[in-house]
Amino acid sequence: HMPSVSFRSALSLHTCTTLTLSSLSATRRGLPKPKMSENGVVPRAKVLTIDTMNPTVKNVEYAVRGPIVARAVELEKELSEGMKKPFAEVIKANIGDAHAMGQQPITFFRQVLALCSYPELLNDSTFPEDAKSRARRILQSCGGNSMGSYSASQGIDSVRQDVARYIERRDGGVPCDPDDIYLTTGASDGIMTMLKLLVCGEGVTRTGVMISIPQYPLYSAALAELGAVQINYYLNEEKCWSLDISELQRALDEARHHCNPRALCIINPGNPTGQVQSRECIEDVIRFAAKEGLFLMADEVYQDNVYADGCQFHSFKKVLFEMGPEYSDTVELASFHSTSKCYMGECGFRGGYMEIINMDDEVKAQLTKLVSVRLCPPVPGQALMDLVVNPPQPGEPSYDNFIKERTATLSALAEKAKLTEQILNTVHGISCNPVQGAMYSFPRIIIPEKAVKEATDKGQQPDMFYCMKMLEETGICLVPGSGFGQKDGTYHFRMTILPPRDKLQILLNKVKEFHQKFTKHYS
Amino acid sequence: HMPSVSFRSALSLHTCTTLTLSSLSATRRGLPKPKMSENGVVPRAKVLTIDTMNPTVKNVEYAVRGPIVARAVELEKELSEGMKKPFAEVIKANIGDAHAMGQQPITFFRQVLALCSYPELLNDSTFPEDAKSRARRILQSCGGNSMGSYSASQGIDSVRQDVARYIERRDGGVPCDPDDIYLTTGASDGIMTMLKLLVCGEGVTRTGVMISIPQYPLYSAALAELGAVQINYYLNEEKCWSLDISELQRALDEARHHCNPRALCIINPGNPTGQVQSRECIEDVIRFAAKEGLFLMADEVYQDNVYADGCQFHSFKKVLFEMGPEYSDTVELASFHSTSKCYMGECGFRGGYMEIINMDDEVKAQLTKLVSVRLCPPVPGQALMDLVVNPPQPGEPSYDNFIKERTATLSALAEKAKLTEQILNTVHGISCNPVQGAMYSFPRIIIPEKAVKEATDKGQQPDMFYCMKMLEETGICLVPGSGFGQKDGTYHFRMTILPPRDKLQILLNKVKEFHQKFTKHYS
Incomplete structure (x- = not known):
């Protein structure tokens, strides 16, 4: 059962209050375990028990x-x-x-996915031509023209090119190199991978990562699993969950006493808080990261989900580049996107990408190596990501719909x-x-x-x-x-x-x- | 460049000879980095460099x-x-x-995937009825009848039920509980997750994991990333890459001096070595694991790929249960399968499952929690796994083909x-x-x-x-x-x-x- 603890300790890394999980295993716990096996032999002790398992996993909450x-x-x-x-x-x-x-899913996306899954359908006259040409292009980028082949571990080349062009359009022409794009198994996978690169040190030199409170619990879970130090900065509920630089500074200054803060995570638009950051706020955050030597991680999976009058999505990449070379040549940034949210909502396909800016070349090679161990992100998710960044264009048959x-x-x-x-x-x-x-x-x-x-x-x-x-x-x-x-x-x-x-x-x-x-x- | 080292140090955890990666980043390294940005400001040092990144990632090779x-x-x-x-x-x-x-992909599998991707096709009379009924069943198990919904983190219920029935048929009726099945993002994901649960301790108490040499390098990569100790046992090339228990014993006895051996990984049929283990050998391995208190991990992704006369695939699960309750009630086993190999070869979909036997209930609850952080395996891969374990049956229209x-x-x-x-x-x-x-x-x-x-x-x-x-x-x-x-x-x-x-x-x-x-x- 959950201990009675105040909020701060509930979020610290060494308690597990939110998810005691007793309910999850209740059914099986209900079955009494035989003390002795049928042939009368006393069973051996388990190799893997709650006391002998990886302690960082126990600290994970979601x-x-x-x-x-x-x-x-x-x-x-x-x-x-x-x-x-x-x-x-x-x-x-x-x-x-x-x-x-x-x-409802976007019809065009699902038509292309069906065509890629079963290319016989390319002969079916009921499918629109633009869906067919997208499917052909995707299949041509797949080994043996099959979504069943592994892709490059960084993701299919042509998809990464399409992502780069999408980012350039979105950011008013700020250049994007397809080589800086990594396709991922949803945004969670990219965020976990980036954090994995960043975490090192022990005791007071252990990597600390700043996350907003309230946060999306993937962050606390990933930090717990990696044994990193979670540094909480509080969003201002009174000001519509906005981010104050003074609060970032307070959190960072306190954290420097007990860990080595190296990264700052921002979720914009916010999850769970739904706020949309102003351009000025983003500039301030970038200046703060530059001044304090922090690697920026921008979770921008809700970039199309902006509703309120006067609010607009500004990508960290765009603002960074518009701040000039003092920032755009130096501030390290990873930004994350996904097929799961926005107007498409295709969570089950586990598609996503990350763009990395100003990453050290040797680290980038290590990143490429690390993702290669998992072989590749799911190809249908890559195909879907391609469609999201390269949807029907004016004049094409599927555009209006x-x-x-x-x-x-x-x-x-x-x-x-x-x-x-x-x-x-x-x-x-x-x-x-x-x-x-x-x-x-x-x-x-x-x-x-x-x-x-x-x-x-x-x-x-x-x-x-x-x-x-x-x-x-x-x-x-x-x-x-x-x-x-x-x-x-x-x-x-x-x-x-x-x-x-x-x-x-x-x-x-x-x-x-x-x-x-x-x-x-x-x- | 690669240092000149003997094989043993090449496989040890603290060198990185196989993959120096210099070629991967050559293009970017070729570009001289500006010492000064355009406005004359000396750039800040990078937050993340090869010297300040996670050292365990550097040790990964693939x-x-x-x-x-x-x-x-x-x-x-x-x-x-x-x-x-x-x-x-x-x-x-x-x-x-x-x-x-x-x-070539199996036509039936791809037809069902197309139907699931674009359910309008359920009205298309050119698709066989059995493909349609499989697609309907999969869609009914998806939230909102869409593959775009998240599934349960452990995987879609009905798919896990089908997997359990498949295992029961394969293993001549040995019972299988769907609750012991976890769907995964390919077998690699399941193997990594299991190893993650197992690794703990420091110095001589650090978890050691026994792997065959030659091995599939996912294992060494995963152990390096987790900072676990790799314990090598050598397959006998002279005897067609067979496994000798005396060699397991030698490797284990030596390892006990410097780490805490807790798990034994077997790949059967073998990768890269292609051998198929005899039933006797599997029994010996199970007895060894029981005697020495080792958690067994059986990588069985090539279970349909058996060619040689006189060779037959025996699952570890089946042999374990046929050895009687002294073993079947106690030996902890995780076995892994995938959509990527065998006759289907659908690597790009990243589908797979693991079955866990005799896992401690509290650990199992932790496993369920851990996989929930990544939300769910890709749903198209789950659908494909379902088709692999539940293919067309005699009498159905697609059976003969x-x-x-x-x-x-x-x-x-x-x-x-x-x-x-x-x-x-x-x-x-x-x-x-x-x-x-x-x-x-x-x-x-x-x-x-x-x-x-x-x-x-x-x-x-x-x-x-x-x-x-x-x-x-x-x-x-x-x-x-x-x-x-x-x-x-x-x-x-x-x-x-x-x-x-x-x-x-x-x-x-x-x-x-x-x-x-x-x-x-x-x-």
Whole structure:
């Protein structure tokens, strides 16, 4: 069971509060283990036990798929077995899984993937010519013209060229070298790989990595697995989750006493917080990284998910190059993108890329070697990444439908972002910043003292207690703020804005009702 | 450049001879770096340099995609630019990449993948009904009926059920629990994950892992990355690369002086050595693991690739269970399979699974947590794995064609295995064991003293020198034996048997000619 700990220790590397996992193995634990095998021989002790396993793995936490999701899966099973519940279905608003929430894939992308999977279809006259020509181009770049061949470990050449041209267009002509592009198995894989290169040293020389709080828990999980030091800087909830340079400085100065800070991670648009960084803020961050000698990692997987008026996505690469050679010749930057989010939402294909800027040549050779051990990213994911950066062009047969589908998805998301903020802010005890971008709201919730005490007595984080109760009573699966980190004494949850509009409205109203009931009960 | 070292130090964890990578970064190194940026400011030092990066990454080597392959890619480029070479094309016999060598995918598999990618095709009457019903079943298991959704981190439930049934059929009814199946991103991912769980301790308590020599270099690379101790046991080349328990014992006893041996890795059928283990040998290995308290890892990705008369694949799981509860209740085993090899050869999809037997429940919960951080294996790869374990059945419309295609591929491989052995053994100075299984020959080559000296003077492994010369003169890309490990003073290369029969014959004759010329030149 979860110990009662304050937020700061809950996020430190040597506790494991968010994910004790007892529920995951409950079924198997329930089976009594025979003390003696059938032939009467006392079994040998296990080689691999919780006490003899890799201790850094034990420190890993990943709340987005933690115990609350395990319970949601159990509830779904219980429902399907006819067990009575106070709800008819479980709604998983815990993870940015667009298609699972009913978002439709882009037709053109799927046509090309079908053509690449089964090239016989190139003779099928119902497929548009532009889909066929994209498929031919991808297949020509594959060994034996098959997606079943390994690609180069860095990714298919022609895909990396297309990525480079996409970045140049996106960044108003700032040049991009395909040799600086590495295709990845989703963005998570690229982030993990970059962190792996950076981590070294022991004790006070151990690599420290700055991450925002709240953060996407891939970062804390990766740092725990690598045994790196996590340096928390807090986003300013009062100013719409903006980033203050003074807070970066505070966090860095404190960290220098006990580790060697070497990298600064930024998520823009923010996950779980949904803010979109201003150009000025990005410039400040780049100046800070340059002054303090930090390697910059920019997680830009939500680059097309910007909804709020007056907000615009600025890539770190573009801003860096527009700041002139003092910065663009020196600041080391890795930026990450993915096929999983934006208007495409193709999480299951595990496609992504990273661009590396100003990386030392010898380190780059080591990076190339490191990725070669895993052979290559999945080729269908590479193909999909290619389509994302090279979609139908004006004049091509699929262009109009592509634009229609993309626009429909992005405007629906924009509408749902607004709806979420509006409804949540009508609830006394819930306050929600505007969802400027990405796919999540991260509202602050007031949890009554009596509920905090009951949770603490149970050894649970108060917001885990709150979310677990909500799941059991309403079937809504959210992730408690403690899984992402939050200021001590504040509580939040992350909720995706992905369910279809009607369903989202019902869901938000159920959250409202639950919160009112919960508050009343514990007041 | 490569230092002149004997084999043992070449395989040790703290040298990096196989892959110096100088060629990989040559282009960029060629560009002189400005000492001063355009505005006259002296650039800051890099945050991340070869001296300040993760030292365990530097120790990683992966010969299958090492400098010889980098040179092969350069040669291809030079050929395409019209440069004159003594050969018309580069033949990459370095990697088990079946489709790249012309092997055709199984039609049924690709039809189902196309249907899953673009479900509109479910209305297309040209697709067979069994392909459609498989596609419907896969899609029903996906969130929102889309392969673009994340799956459960352990893999799609229905796929894991199909894997379990496949294992039960394969192993003559030995039961398999779908809960013990983890789908993976190729076998490499599963092997890396298992090793990650196992590694801990420092100094003489540091985890040691036993691997065969010759080995598939994923193992040495993974152990280097994790900072584990590699324990080499030598296969017996004189006895067709068989495994002697006395050699396991020798290696283990020596290793106990300087580390904590905890796991034993077996590749069966063997890579790069192509042997197929006898049932007796597997029993002996299991008894050894039980007696010595070792976690068993069985790499069985070539389980359908068995060619030689009298040879048969026996899974470790089956043998373990047939040895009775003294073993089957206690010995911890992880076994690995993949979509990349056998008759399907679908490397690019990165599909695979592992089955874990007798794993401690708490450790298993940690494993489930660890894989959740990477979200899920690629869904198209999971779908493909499902088709491999649940192919067309007798009476279904696609059955006959499936059997025809599978048989054709496997018999062609069997024929090529024999051809390879035959032709290579006609060459004075080359001796090749029967290729009983897998996809590679690993012949021993005699390198004349004068050539060994010239290589050593250049700081190259003699077999790297030999293979590099062969590449430059014939366009044939092989991997030197030093990349896999070999007994001190012996030399080998690994060559796949994958090229089409005609091409393979030409290739083997070119190898013959080259070897004769090389031997003459250096005698």
